[in-house]
Amino acid sequence: MSRTSQPFFNGAHSGVLPSYEILKEEQEVAVLGAPQSQAPVTTTVINIRSETSVPDHIVWSLFNTIFMNWCCLGFVAFAYSVKSRDRKMVGDVVGAQSYASTAKCLNIWALVLGLLLTIVFIIIFATGSLMIFQAVSQLIKDYGGY
Template identity: 40%
Template sequence: MENYPQPISINMQQPYGRNGAGAPMTSFGPTVTTFIQPEPVPNPQDFVLWSFFNTMFCNPFCLGFIALVFSVKARDKKIARDPEGAKSFGIVAKNLNIAAVCLGTLSFILAIVVLAVVFSRIQQYNRL
């Protein structure tokens, strides 16, 4: 079920037969081998490692997990030699990973700011 032609080997030697003396004919003619190179298949990215990182460490609204699902689908399509399907799933995984990183970073920064404000208020309250 491969889409590219297979290599072809053509043997240019004479068929088996007998020479005039009754002995089997031997010929040492050239052997021509032709190899047809398959067209290179584009290798779309699947972003599995990035999605796995986002699933483990940066998973706001489960975007990292959803990106991991699309990444696995993209890898399955790549193995099934469907580059168009792999590319579409890969683009969705990439966009979800970008959203997960942005929201995760913003929530981390927001949590640091909120903790800093809360601790400063507690210190001001203890001084009174």
């Protein structure tokens, strides 16, 4: 190796090209030359599929089908979840993501609609039973009992 000191980076305006040393390995490769074998070069391509996790929301869809199935949104979400799982098994990641996105949207709507309608029915039931209790007590008070 040369012991002369050279700047690592010469400025663009200096006009002097740096001198590079040829490494020993590069010299050996240059001496050996091209491969002597005339056999055809074969290449092997290995396709490695990345394990992209596509959630199919099948458990959520099953829950909505059993408990929050207002307007059959839970059942439709379950169908899309099954389609997403099928696409994932075939290897169609884009199709699986599309079906999973639709299933997620339907699950959200089924859950929100189911909770709202359940709360509304509880409020109606509570106020209805309170009104019936008041009406019965008013009737008893007006007619003085039996």
